[in-house]
Amino acid sequence: MSALATEGLTRDFGGFRAVADVSLALAEGARHALIGPNGAGKTTLVNLLSGALRPSAGRVLLGGAEITALPQHARVKRGLARTFQVNQLFPDLTPEGAVGLAVLERQGLTGRWWRPAAAHAAEREEARALLAGLRFSAAEMRAPTRSLPYGRQRLLEIALALALRPRVLLLDEPAAGVPPGESRAVLEAVAALPRSVTVLLIEHDMDLVFRFAERITVLAQGAVLAEGPPAAIARDPAVRAVYLGGPAHG
Amino acid sequence: MRPALEAGFWLLALSGFWLMPEQLPLLGQAAIAALFVLSLDLLVGYAGVLTLGHAAFFGLGAYGAGLLAQQGWGEPLSGLLAAALLAGLLGLLTAPLVLRGGDLPALMVTLGLSLMLGEAANKLPGLTGGADGLLGVEIWPVLGLFRFDLHGRTAFLYALAVLFLLFLLARRITASPFGLALRGIRGNARRMPALGTPVRRRLVAAYALSAAYAGIAGALLAQTTQFVSLDALSFQRSAEGLLMLVLGGLGALYGAMLGAIVFTLAHHLLSEMSPLFWQFWIGLALVGLALAGRGGLLGLGAALLGRRA
Numbered sequence: 001m002s003a004l005a006t007e008g009l010t011r012d013f014g015g016f017r018a019v020a021d022v023s024l025a026l027a028e029g030a031r032h033a034l035i036g037p038n039g040a041g042k043t044t045l046v047n048l049l050s051g052a053l054r055p056s057a058g059r060v061l062l063g064g065a066e067i068t069a070l071p072q073h074a075r076v077k078r079g080l081a082r083t084f085q086v087n088q089l090f091p092d093l094t095p096e097g098a099v100g101l102a103v104l105e106r107q108g109l110t111g112r113w114w115r116p117a118a119a120h121a122a123e124r125e126e127a128r129a130l131l132a133g134l135r136f137s138a139a140e141m142r143a144p145t146r147s148l149p150y151g152r153q154r155l156l157e158i159a160l161a162l163a164l165r166p167r168v169l170l171l172d173e174p175a176a177g178v179p180p181g182e183s184r185a186v187l188e189a190v191a192a193l194p195r196s197v198t199v200l201l202i203e204h205d206m207d208l209v210f211r212f213a214e215r216i217t218v219l220a221q222g223a224v225l226a227e228g229p230p231a232a233i234a235r236d237p238a239v240r241a242v243y244l245g246g247p248a249h250g
Numbered sequence: 251m252r253p254a255l256e257a258g259f260w261l262l263a264l265s266g267f268w269l270m271p272e273q274l275p276l277l278g279q280a281a282i283a284a285l286f287v288l289s290l291d292l293l294v295g296y297a298g299v300l301t302l303g304h305a306a307f308f309g310l311g312a313y314g315a316g317l318l319a320q321q322g323w324g325e326p327l328s329g330l331l332a333a334a335l336l337a338g339l340l341g342l343l344t345a346p347l348v349l350r351g352g353d354l355p356a357l358m359v360t361l362g363l364s365l366m367l368g369e370a371a372n373k374l375p376g377l378t379g380g381a382d383g384l385l386g387v388e389i390w391p392v393l394g395l396f397r398f399d400l401h402g403r404t405a406f407l408y409a410l411a412v413l414f415l416l417f418l419l420a421r422r423i424t425a426s427p428f429g430l431a432l433r434g435i436r437g438n439a440r441r442m443p444a445l446g447t448p449v450r451r452r453l454v455a456a457y458a459l460s461a462a463y464a465g466i467a468g469a470l471l472a473q474t475t476q477f478v479s480l481d482a483l484s485f486q487r488s489a490e491g492l493l494m495l496v497l498g499g500l501g502a503l504y505g506a507m508l509g510a511i512v513f514t515l516a517h518h519l520l521s522e523m524s525p526l527f528w529q530f531w532i533g534l535a536l537v538g539l540a541l542a543g544r545g546g547l548l549g550l551g552a553a554l555l556g557r558r559a
Binding site: 050051052071072073076077081082084088089090091092093097098100101102104105106109110111112113114115116117118120160161164 | 422423425426427428429430431433434437438440441442443444445446447448449451452455
């Protein structure tokens with residue numbers, strides 16, 4: 001049984017078919033990458049998987065159960081988390097507060113209105129430990145998010161998803177826009193994800209893809225162009241033609 | 251806010267009882283306005299939902315408590331509770347309409363609903379007294395002990411006590427995981443569903459809570475003045491509430507109360523000095539504060555204190 005699968009997933013915007021009949025299957029613990037040129041439909045596909053968009057046709061299955069009709073928050077409760085290509089953070093909260101909020105939400109506590117959030121010591125401690133594992137200093141954990149350097153914010157983007165303890169994690173270009181000096185921490189965080197988490201990596205950076213992924217799906221014009229292990233994808237002439245920039249690459 | 255400043259705030263408010271014995275009705279109005287703006291702050295400042303029609307809940311609470319007393323049940327505390335339930339219920343029922351779209355639809359829908367309620371009250375003189383207002387409101391002594399007097403002593407202390415208790419509750423709620431989730435929704439409404447938060451449900455709860463607070467504020471006005479007029483439902487009340495909130499500082503409970511008190515007192519003073527032009531000065535103060543920063547009077551005060559420390 002696949003951890004995450006789609007069957008004939010399709011999404012139209014007016015007359016434009018952004019995602020066309022995409023069928024994917026990620027095994028439990030998979031390290032799967034989704035690549036494709038700009039406009040190939042990668043982000044639309046992530047939005048269909050996470051529930052931010054509804055498909056025009058097709059199904060999404062999480063651990064074998066259909067989740068096509070479930071709203072985003074209900075999919076998260078079933079173990080499907082995502083990060084965003086463009087940071088979606090809480091500028092006024094501290095990393096500790098934001099990750100603490102994610103932990104509280106995972107525990108189903110954000111409807112509680114009497115006991116102070118600060119009195120939930122175990123959740124706060126868990127948030128701190130998670131951030132410490134990503135090498136946030138104590139000072140960084142308590143600074144407003146908007147004051148942090150971009151690379152740290154990118155890590156926090158991942159931390160918020162990890163705090164949900166997902167079974168399946170969608171990473172949408174985790175290293176996008178990170179300056180070279182700071183990207184290492186992001187790559188380490190991605191490499192350190194436990195095997196219990198199934199990962200779908202949507203990425204532009206080919207170095208990261210070929211280092212991390214064990215299977216790659218290539219998307220072009222909304223449809224699956226090729227799928228296979230990295231070596232086969234690198235050799236595939238059709239892929240090279242549309243995406244890898246011809247024989248000159250690698 | 252520092253404990254010493256907090257204690258100072260409440261002691262100063264209470265000291266009005268002895269320092270301004272001639273002005274107690276005015277101070278009572280200020281306390282009621284503070285509660286109304288507190289309710290707006292819960293919705294606008296914390297949850298980030300905009301409204302131009304919050305007077306609907308204030309007015310419903312006022313007429314609810316007023317009618318209850320007029321019909322022979324003048325016990326004040328149960329009157330407040332009834333008003334809270336009534337307004338909270340209206341909030342619960344209308345929240346799905348208000349939260350459907352973005353900011354602009356929310357403004358339009360809240361404005362539309364409050365105008366409809368105001369017109370309904372106007373057209374039902376048999377129930378509300380229409381343009382003459384609701385007369386014959388008789389309120390029993392608070393806790394069976396404190397009779398409402400002509401000088402407004404009981405009224406002021408009663409309003410201030412209710413404000414204080416509901417402030418404590420609001421502080422408790424805003425510091426809770428629920429309050430944190432509301433700040434998260436205001437901070438980034440796109441991220442919250444990706445954390446697993448049912449955003450709509452949280453906002454509906456915040457809307458109903460804010461409505462109940464506004465209903466209690468309206469009931470306080472009905473009980474302490476023993477009268478309800480169509481003003482309770484007016485657009486001006488909704489708009490002035492927002493002005494007070496921006497004046498004091500959004501997303502801070504003390505800012506909300508400070509804005510209400512300063513606005514009410516300034517309104518009184520300026521309209522005595524220049525009955526026609528007082529709005530000019532309020533407008534000037536608002537423009538100045540808006541240009542100075544987002545935090546209103548409270549933000550200004552914090553910046554001054556911070557600079558000195």
